[in-house]
Amino acid sequence: MTARERVAGNVAGYVDDRTGAAKWMKKNLTKVFPDHWSFLLGEICLYSFVILLLSGTFLTFWFDPSMKEVVYDGSYEPLKGLKMSAAYASTLDISFEVRGGLLMRQIHHWAALIFMVGIVVHLMRVYFTGAFRKPREFNWIIGVGLLTLGIVEGFLGYSLPDDLLSGTGIRIAEAIIQAIPVVGSYLAFFAFGGAFPGEAFIPRIYTVHILLLPGIFLALITVHLMLVWYQKHTQFPGPGRTEKNVVGYPLMPVYMAKAGGFFFIVFGVTAFLGAVASINPIWLYGPYTPAQVSAGSQPDWYMGWLDGLVRMAPPIETHALGYTISWNILIPGLIVPGIMFTGLALYPFIESWATGDKREHHLLDRPRNTPNRTAIGVMALTFTLVSLLNGGNDIIATTFHLTINQMMWFSRIAIIVLPPIAFVVTKRLCLSLQRADRDLVLHGRETGRLVRMPSGEFIEVHEPISAEKAWVLTSHEQLAPLELPEHDGAGVRRPGALKNKIRNRISRAAAVAVPKATETERRELEGHH
Amino acid sequence: MKRLSRLRRHHAAGPILLIFALFTIGTTFQVASAVNSESPSVADRSVAIEEGKQIFLKGCSSCHGLNAEGAEIAPSLIGVGAASVDFQVGTGRMPMADMSQQAMRKKPVYTPEEVYALAMYVASLAPGPEIPTEEALNYERDGSVAEGGELFRTNCAMCHNFAGQGGALTQGKYAPTIMGVEPKHIYEAMITGPQSMPVFSDKTITPEEKLSIIKWAKAAEAEPQLGGAALGRVGPVTEGLLVWTLGIGLLVGVAVWLAMKAK
Known part of the structure; x- marks a missing residue:
């Protein structure tokens, strides 16, 4: 029994003597x-x-x-x-x-x-x-x-x-x-x-x-x-x-x-x-x-x-x-x-x-491993942020010497244009981060140490990352896209084809990923660096 | 010699010299550009008019016309009165720095004597609002803060904000802050209606009420920061900014610290 468990046990014992709730308390306090x-x-x-x-x-x-x-x-x-x-x-x-x-x-x-x-x-x-x-x-x-x-x-x-x-x-x-x-x-x-x-x-x-x-x-x-x-x-x-x-x-x-x-x-x-x-x-x-009424009447930020x-x-x-x-x-x-x-x-x-x-699911996703979801989230935040900024347009205009009309037109256009851009950029960033993770697992951490080989070649020493870190970077599962049937065997559209088509499309988008490093790939590369 | 050379190569030498140089230049500029502010002498009116005409011809006529009759880019000044000139030139708005949306308040180009002469010259062209005398501007005696606040909120706050901090108008125009503005200039602004501002004639707001507004503005200016840092007195925007930076920043910082594994 560790010291920590003893403390929990003592508290439970004290209350149990008075209420008889020891079992429930011990379970919940630990x-x-x-x-x-x-x-x-x-x-x-x-x-x-x-x-x-x-x-x-x-x-x-x-x-x-x-x-x-x-x-x-x-x-x-x-x-x-x-x-x-x-x-x-x-x-x-x-x-x-x-x-x-x-x-x-x-x-x-x-x-x-x-x-x-x-x-x-x-x-x-x-x-x-x-x-x-x-x-x-x-x-x-x-x-x-x-x-x-x-x-x-x-x-x-x-x-x-x-x-x-x-x-x-x-x-x-x-x-x-x-x-x-x-x-x-x-x-x-x-x-x-x-x-x-x-x-x-x-x-x-x-x-x-x-x-x-x-x-x-x-x-x-x-x-x-x-x-x-x-x-x-x-x-x-x-x-x-x-x-x-x-x-x-x-x-x-x-x-x-x-x-x-x-x-x-x-x-x-x-x-x-x-x-x-x-x-x-x-x-x-x-x-x-x-x-x-006062100039610059605003609600609270929410x-x-x-x-x-x-x-x-x-x-x-x-x-x-x-x-x-x-x-x-x-x-x-x-x-x-x-x-x-x-x-x-x-x-x-x-x-x-x-x-x-x-x-x-009880294990959380790292946001980069679900690029579609992360990109949708950033898209929604961008929409909200543009509207929030426009909510303070008069204060921003006077503070930064802008015109309130420019602010309004910027917001009107940005609220439509920026969210999709945010989606694409975020998705690409996530995929790049996945690529970086893959690199890290396969090639290790760049140490910044340059070594000259006997042959005269210069190489940078890469250090393998710890097993814990490698686990974090590779343990997630990568979902395959749904392949729901849109046509029956004879090539005729089945009932519910449209629904399946939508689901296929979204799940294909959600499944876009850089293949994570596998154990075999890692072994193959061992000894290279 | 060797020591000097070592000091010169010290890695802090550059930044220290830069700060020293900036400080010296800044101080010199400050001393050199300080103007002696004397109150306008009660010059002979006709002398002032003549002097004002000369200044006008040199500094204003290229836009406002040789006889102040106005031109395409600037309005006629005949009949605008001394108060208008005193406000526009005395607060540095005229001559304009550039042809932007609105003349900005800046350091006055002319001395108070020159402003007075210009005002006398323009007033001599046709009658218009006069510069209020010091006796007429005794807001401490004749004004009421509470009434002034009520009048300000009814007539002025919609552009100048509830605490007189200023606000945005359309197309880049704005209502400037009235904090730190001379009582005389506030009064003149109300009777002449510069730029986007409407004229508040003595029938709309009586002279006593104008003094009340000035008294309220001065009280607002002098009001201590009752609840702590005033955050610009512009309402919830800066409050939201603070809670999203300092507020949540502190809490997340502590959360990160709490969740760090005890070594």
């Missing part, structure tokens, strides 16, 4: 987690969610989600005597009268931004390593759900203080609701309890922001983690790591210490940002009135790409049967995001359908 920095990205989200719950609870003690008109009489001189909503006034009070209130507000907002960054980075890790494959498709869908709800939850929080910036944001949200054909106006009236801005919206989104969505988050995060627990964590390929085992450290004490410590680091970084960098300075924005899509849309409207359809809002505000999120959620199923791979 559960093994693989070690890789990218496996901590999801934890960033979990911990910032905890920080959000704690700091958010603090803020509810003083925040008054009411549109009641009050006259400001606090200590911030430039707003003294102005009429504003109680929501805005109480946010000012949290910032300037409540001890530690401004720090808490800033921690809460920075934690929200980190939460969303964490989700996106975690999603990228899961996507590019293929961790979403069977049996983890449901967890992938839960993750996509958390991302979507996170955007909504963040936007509602940004909207609550009823400052000039958030009011402008709500106005745009209202416009997007109104853009839904036929029922849009009615839905907007329903959401706002009448005409914009009304008195109902802030109290309503407050309930959603602090009760409904956090509750759903808690439930989804719990299921998300239980599934990770039950299905066990994936691991990167390496010697001794198979589809049937997990190589790593036991939960108690190693992983517990690391993960517990990481919580405090995330808290520390969030508190550091909250202490040194201003975020959402609502006192500068002023109270919201629909008559005012909505910025949506704003960027709306900003680049050409002004197209249709009038039919007494209804107006605003394509310029409907397409970028609802249809494109709808397609993106649906595609994201269904990706695991699409991939396994196209490649015909229905097996369980």
Whole structure:
């Protein structure tokens, strides 16, 4: 029994004496987690969610989600005597009268931004390593759900203080609701309890922001983690790591210490940002009135790409049967995001359908070994990045002395042209990296040492790589393309030929690879260097 | 001698000499280009007009015409008033550096006396908005910060941003920042409407309200960074940039460190 197991045993024994749960605890406390920095990205989200719950609870003690008109009489001189909503006034009070209130507000907002960054980075890790494959498709869908709800939850929080910036944001949200054909106006009236801005919206989104969505988050995060627990964590390929085992450290004490410590680091970084960098300075924005708007009104970054899509849309409207359809809002505000999120959620199923791979996978892919998937991911990121940049087009234009019109036209063209280019470039890069891997396995590492042979020939000494490294570079399997029948024996198209044709094409594209180095090739080359 | 030669070949010698040379040149330039800023003397008006005409003929007439009547590339200056000249020339926008979208604020080409003379000359062509007197610009006494903020957000923030940091307009034009702008120039901008800016006449915004706006702008300029680094006061774009660089950078750095195998 190792020292580590003894610690776990002691803890289990202590609890068992009081609850009789020793067996369950011993099993779970010694559960093994693989070690890789990218496996901590999801934890960033979990911990910032905890920080959000704690700091958010603090803020509810003083925040008054009411549109009641009050006259400001606090200590911030430039707003003294102005009429504003109680929501805005109480946010000012949290910032300037409540001890530690401004720090808490800033921690809460920075934690929200980190939460969303964490989700996106975690999603990228899961996507590019293929961790979403069977049996983890449901967890992938839960993750996509958390991302979507996170955007909504963040936007509602940004909207609550009823400052000039958030009011402008709500106005745009209202416009997007109104853009839904036929029922849009009615839905907007329903959401706002009448005409914009009304008195109902802030109290309503407050309930959603602090009760409904956090509750759903808690439930989804719990299921998300239980599934990770039950299905066990994936691991990167390496010697001794198979589809049937997990190589790593036991939960108690190693992983517990690391993960517990990481919580405090995330808290520390969030508190550091909250202490040194201003975020959402609502006192500068002023109270919201629909008559005012500020240059450079932007949403937080996780909505910025949506704003960027709306900003680049050409002004197209249709009038039919007494209804107006605003394509310029409907397409970028609802249809494109709808397609993106649906595609994201269904990706695991699409991939396994196209490649015909229905097996369980617990070993992760190195992104270069799945060039097609990696290229699709980079393509989607390029699309999002172009729209995100266009979301900040006015700030970028003034900062870098560009014209906003050039930015808009660049984005309109780039959003169509750049993603396919990104796809091709990424795929080629992946194949080149595969070639480099093959070279490394067959010829070893270039040492940079030049040796002159007795014959006068100069050669560079190559050093064979370690067996572990060679394993990592060669253990992956290379899928063969599907060869689904499109014709029957007599050369006549069979039923379902089109479906098979699509699958064949995608799987052929996905199977493009540089043949990995085999053991025979390696032996043949031995002695050459 | 040998020591000097060794020092000369030291690998740090190049960079150190370069830094020294840049520092010397920079300091010399700074001293040489420093202008003595004297307040405009209350010159005899007719003398100023004559002097201003000479400056105008030399520096402005090639674009604005010999009698300020305007030409294809530049507007007529008859009736624009002294305030307009004082703003355009006093902030260095005129003479223009190049025919780009918009005249940029830069170091003034003319001394305050010369600007005054030019303004007097242009004002003598036809009546127009006057340069506000110091008495009329007593915003500390006559203005109200809160009211100024409200007026600013209603009339100015849509181009100049909520905190007066400036913003983008179409086709490369922009609303410049009003931070660090002389109260006199802010006032003149409102009454003359330079470039893309509309004129805010005394009927739209009364003189007292203009002073309130100036008082608010000066208060915003002097406002301490209440929540920590202000990140440019441009809203969520810089916040997003910070969280995607420093924020996630720190966390991923720690994650990498945590996952390293203990040696």
